[in-house]
Amino acid sequence: MKSPLHLDLLKEEERLSSSPIRLRVLLPLITTFFLLCALLVWGLFEIQVLGKRKLMANVENAVKSVTPVHAAVLASRDQEKEMRAGVQQLSLYKHARNVFGPTLSIIAAQVPTNIQFTEMRIFPPQTASEPSRSVNPPPAPTNTLERVSLRIAGRTKGSRASESVNDLMAALQTAAFTNVFRSVSIPKGAFRLDTSRNQSALTANESLLFEITCECEPRRFE
């Protein structure tokens, strides 16, 4: 029995795939599909961008249209801030105001008959005597408290001279004065003999000098 002879004349690359869709068709289809999808997405994005740009232009126009009115509102707000800051600064001053008149008026009633005041002094506020050396000096004083003191200098004589000065000090520490005077003291060495007077008169009726320092409520710039 003769077996049939099969002659295979196909080259390797000429053999067909067993798949019903050939690769040479499928591959371009897939890549074309991807390209079309990409084009579609790009198109959609482009439409979206155009829409958003239009929207943005509308919002920008709306912002532009309200800007003058808004600027007026902002100017009014700035003006309010400026006014309030001005009020605050003046309030600092007002809060730091000390009233002396009524207190000084009633001091005279407390002075014993053998005491004579020679001087009453409230020292002026101390300000910086030389310009600040710092690179960025503050635009205004930064201290919120300012010391105020009243110095009373006087003369007394008689057998009860020291008691009279003590009485005066005690009187200055009563409730009538405590709203203005925080503390009352005689500085060391300030109660002394008045040596400038005629020495012969001292023995009979010696004259004494005194100074009383009344530390007042400080001015509070707060």
Add this chain to the structure above:
Amino acid sequence: MTLDMPFLKQLAPSMKRPLAFSASTLLATVVLLFVGILPERKTIHATDNNLQILNARLTQMRADIANADQQKRKTEEALAERDALIASGVIEPLLGSFAMRGKTLLDPIAQRTGFHIENVRELPPIQLQLPKIHPEQTHCRQPIEFTGQGSYFQITDFITQTESNNPMATLSSLLILAMPNTPENHKAILTFEWPAKGEKAKAPSTKGK
């Protein structure tokens, strides 16, 4: 530069064409992805952000505008408050002189109380502390020195009435000296200070933030 790939040479011409087409479409897709889609996506995000910011700004502006009447009222209140404070005793120079302003203010009181003013002198202004929010128009303390004579009660009456008639005037320094020849009459140097307009500060840099 040539592409030397033996694998491509072995392919049949019928396969080479679809492969080349596929490769070029794939390349076009990639190019489109990187040149078109991704930048476009970035643009969309950026536009979205800008739009969000702009919308927020517009909303804020509209809210501000809606409160314009309220803001106007607040400003008027602040203005009235400041004007009231200024009217209560912030002094201005009289023809360039604070001394003359002070004399004008206190002469009637001196006449009422009998305190005899002999001299008035303007002292250098003292800077006033600033609040946390600095005003552009600052104020300073303007001391004015009054020298005169009177009895102790005339002097204290003068001080009391000056303080009660001028709610912003403050006695900042005082010197009452006994005079040996006139025991009832004393020399007094009184310094009253008032707030006055100071320098205009530079606009704060934080403004508008």
